[in-house]
Amino acid sequence: LPSLVHLYFYTQNARSKVTPTFLLLGPSGAGKTSLASLLQKRSSNPEDSEADAALTRVSQVSSTVSLLLSPSIPLGSNKYRSENDAHLKDKQPTPYVLIDTPGHGKLRLEAALSQIQNPGLRGVIFVVDSTVLDASDSSISRDTAVYLHDTLLAIQRRKAIAKTATKIPVLVAANKQDLFTALPTGAVRERLETEIERVRVSQSKGLGRVGEDTDADTEDDILGGGGEEKFSFKLMAEEYGINIDVLGGAVKGEEAGKGVRRWEEWIGGCL
Numbered sequence: 001l002p003s004l005v006h007l008y009f010y011t012q013n014a015r016s017k018v019t020p021t022f023l024l025l026g027p028s029g030a031g032k033t034s035l036a037s038l039l040q041k042r043s044s045n046p047e048d049s050e051a052d053a054a055l056t057r058v059s060q061v062s063s064t065v066s067l068l069l070s071p072s073i074p075l076g077s078n079k080y081r082s083e084n085d086a087h088l089k090d091k092q093p094t095p096y097v098l099i100d101t102p103g104h105g106k107l108r109l110e111a112a113l114s115q116i117q118n119p120g121l122r123g124v125i126f127v128v129d130s131t132v133l134d135a136s137d138s139s140i141s142r143d144t145a146v147y148l149h150d151t152l153l154a155i156q157r158r159k160a161i162a163k164t165a166t167k168i169p170v171l172v173a174a175n176k177q178d179l180f181t182a183l184p185t186g187a188v189r190e191r192l193e194t195e196i197e198r199v200r201v202s203q204s205k206g207l208g209r210v211g212e213d214t215d216a217d218t219e220d221d222i223l224g225g226g227g228e229e230k231f232s233f234k235l236m237a238e239e240y241g242i243n244i245d246v247l248g249g250a251v252k253g254e255e256a257g258k259g260v261r262r263w264e265e266w267i268g269g270c271l
């Protein structure tokens with residue numbers, strides 16, 4: 001009979017075999033497919049070099065891309081180990097998986113947000129087009145905010161269901177920083193926070209209709225909780241332990257690859 005000790009190591013082992021997974025989200029046209037291709041090129045996996053052609057099609061369903069993170073990128077799990085640590089000298093690339101999802105309205109809710117329950121999920125990369133977030137109240141800017149709002153709410157709920165579940169961090173990749181119409185990263189952050197606050201206000205009004213039971217779950221149904229404080233990414237970290245980083249970069253264009261290493265470092269920090 002297997003002893004408890006065996007069982008313990010068996011489950012530990014099974015757990016560690018789940019390849020760390022990242023979910024690639026964001027509205028259509030933001031640059032998800034381009035980013036997945038670029039990361040694939042940079043993943044220095046010689047066998048994968050022919051695979052990127054397959055990624056340029058418009059995806060209607062989620063596709064999974066196996067990637068390798070360069071050994072030059074520091075890993076979060078190595079943070080407390082000394083530089084002389086033997087296994088750091090091995091310098092093996094770290095495997096991870098990227099799930100690319102369709103960005104269109106109805107499809108994305110099903111395909112993308114259900115992935116937030118994925119047990120191997122280590123982080124969400126939400127790509128935005130930094131040129132569409134001006135204050136002119138465009139539909140694409142609102143669409144981006146609604147999508148990010150829904151994503152954050154799904155992550156908040158995931159945590160609320162399983163209190164011990166790991167907190168899923170979010171990278172907002174402020175893409176297309178090569179274009180002169182792009183908002184700088186700090187402004188992208190502010191615009192998103194302002195737009196998400198609008199979504200949050202209108203949705204919490206909907207939840208709090210007169211005569212409706214205010215059940216205990218209501219707080220978890222509102223992004224950032226039902227408090228008076230305005231929505232901010234900082235609030236998500238304080239209230240729910242969900243860290244959201246906004247980092248600018250460019251996948252294509254004259255400055256193609258700019259900032260991509262920082263995105264990879266963010267990925268490494270989750271590994």
Ligand code: GDP
Binds near residue numbers: 027032034035103127
């Ligand atoms: P997806 O719908 O999110 O997968 O977006 P795509 O990867 O298909 O990109 C949409 C369009 O934006 C394509 O024409 C890309 O060439 C372009 N694009 C993506 N990233 C950048 C960028 O950083 N800078 C510029 N100038 N164009 C980009």
